[in-house]
Amino acid sequence: MPITRVGIIGTGVMGSDHARILASCVAGAELAGVFDVDQARAVSLAEETGARVFDGATALIADQGIDAIIVCSPDATHSELALACIAAGKPALVEKPLASTVAGAVDVMKAETTGGRRLIQVGFTRRFDPGYIAMKEALASDRLGQALFLHCIHRNAVGPDYLTSELVIASSAGHEFDITRFLLEDEIVSATVASPRASRLAPNRQPQFILLETASGVIVDIEVFVDCIYGYDVRAELVCEKGTVSLNTSPATMLRHAGYDGFETPPDWRDRFKHAYRQQLQGWIDAIHGMPNHGASTWDGYRSMKVTEACLAACRSGQKTAVPVEEMPTFYR
């Protein structure tokens, strides 16, 4: 089996998680290099995994000992690093969002199309979650009839300090935009946003409630509340003509002890989506080795940014905002 030598840019929460998954349970790959602007973080991960520490993203991408790159630095760096990977002809798994502006996503799409090779996969991990995959299969089986509503909830225990009300839409809600398109195989055509008052426990940002319409007439509502305190909680229910299908939020076991009857809620997304993160990385490596790629493409990253942009406009204006529909370029079919 060929071995792909992977370099990781950004060794914070996600970069370290990807590194540990790569080192422990992905076939056909090895972690070969790491870079972080905070060198101590990169060194610490390198000591744990045996990877080489680079002193810049450009050096890591260009190095002959690196075959593929995972971009886990902050959102604003993604499109520039994706462009550098395309220029070097190397595949990259770029954490979501693909870019922090629609223009940035367009630049990546243009570069990839001009280069003539699909090199970028966007880290929309939920496409690899067994629950969402089962929901998609239930809809496709036609037992339930057509979809009418999709209800989504995205709650984090405590968001990072840098997250503003707008970033709750631009960064956190992106997962919901992508999973809507993935589940329904439909494009989002309009967005409306309502913001309740801020929680007194997180006064610097508001939760967001997003209402989307799809081209075929499905209504999607999304609550994004990144300071719910009690834990990480992601839910989805698809309501169809003849029934519903939803994510099962409870794990395989329940606990009854000392007046408690229920299950623990994980503190963050790494535990809830651990299977999906493994499948995503294995799928990405398999695709580099010639298998079909089931991950989100640059087109998916671009469409998600279009929805983000419409939501931000809707949030500022208080008005329903259109998301212009475009035909998917042949290159991405």
Ligand SMILES: NC(=O)c1ccc[n+]([C@@H]2O[C@H](COP(=O)([O-])OP(=O)(O)OC[C@H]3O[C@@H](n4cnc5c(N)ncnc54)[C@H](O)[C@@H]3O)[C@@H](O)[C@H]2O)c1
């Ligand atoms: N797919 C998912 O489920 C998921 C979940 C959480 C976060 N994310 C995305 O992953 C990315 C990283 O998030 P995180 O939670 O790991 O953040 P983090 O703050 O824990 O880590 C980011 C790291 O990037 C480093 N960094 C900053 N600027 C850099 C640069 N120019 N070059 C190289 N390194 C740089 C920082 O020093 C830090 O170590 C974000 O884009 C976020 O939106 C994805």
